[in-house]
Amino acid sequence: MGPPQTAAFLEALYLLRPTTPAELYWAGRAVLATDVAQVPAYTRAFAEFFAPAAGDPLPTAPADPPPSVLDTESEPLARLALDLAGEELLDLPEEARVEASEAERLRQKSFARMTAEERRVAALLIRRLRVRLPRRLSRRRRRAPSGRYLDMRKTLRRSLATDGEPARLGRRRRRVRQRPVTLVIDVSGSMTPYAHALLRFGHALLHAGHRVEVFTVGVRLSRVTDALRHDSADRALDEVGRRVADWDGGTRLATSVTQLLERRRGHAALRGAIVVICSDGLDRDDPRLLGEATARLSRLAHRLVWLNPLKGDPRYRPLARGMAAALPHLDLFLAGHNVASLDELAAVVAGHATSARRV
DSSP: OOHHHHHHHHHHHHHHOOOSHHHHHHHHHHHHOOSGGGHHHHHHHHHHHHHHHHOSOOOSSOOOOOHHHHSSSOHHHHHHHHHHHTOOOTTSOGGGSOOHHHHHHHHHSOGGGOOHHHHHHHHHHHHTOOOOOOEEEEEEEEEESSOSEEEHHHHHHHHGGGTTOOOSOEEEEEEEEEOOEEEEEEOSGGGHHHHHHHHHHHHHHHTTOSSEEEEEESSSEEEOTTGGGSSSHHHHHHHHHHHOTTTTSOOOHHHHHHHHHHSTTTGGGTTTOEEEEEOOOOOSSOHHHHHHHHHHHHHHSSEEEEEOGGGGSTTOOOOSHHHHHHGGGOSEEEOOSSHHHHHHHHHHHHTOSOOSOOO
16 A cells, blocks of 8 residues: 555545444545455455454445435435445446436435435535635744745844854745635524535535534524534534524524624634525514624625525525615625535635626
């Protein structure tokens, strides 16, 4: 095993985040046992190292697919789920394999119209989104071989070896650090079909970097960042469900955004950050209050993005009073109704999308 395979294995662990010995086994086998002849040796080495701690035998052949995936009326969906989950399909006929069109169909389908099985496959698609957090220049400086700023302390220290003559100048440059990203997700009744998918996106965002905050809004504001830190997205969402008491209730968006602006250390998550509000804008509060809150938020944030699932319908117009009051203060107004729109949001967060207002 050389350095390239080691790097590939570490990248696989970062992307898959295995939680069981079997998942770890398949992650290693995919990148380390590149030849069929290497599989027995890999299995023996893995068993010798991990089996005593695991307490049960490790797989030596492709495991049977979960019944919940195979026992479905949609054969392409079942095969797509297995493919996305990383299962080996060696025993399947070629015509049973999933075509790219099936994945693209699911990417374009609204979360509100998906079946339970399609939502499970969409969850795998969201997990595979490549989320990269933006970076910015910090005001702090660090020592560097070259840079536009002079490092006087290092220059003077070097000059001691040359009788006080600054023969070699020390240099400093500004640090590069992650830009904060804050996700505010509406979990009211009208957002129920989309809230789970948006929280899964928040989970992927949180595990892409450390300067991420996730809040839910309904009747009140709830911080769920710590709940989403679990490696498993399913367990993280279960923990969010236990912590959020106003799930599937009403919406007081203006009150919740104001609480976010006024809470202790709230500005640390907002100042210079990319703030994404995920809501349909159907608010019970005074629309004037929502307009004032989004105006304050836009002045603090680097970029204010509003994700509205209703915008996925071409006939939609932002005529709701709350949405109309917030719209003038937004940098981007996007849809968030399917996997493709979340992929677009990932590009916006990474800074790869245009900054023009889209209404």
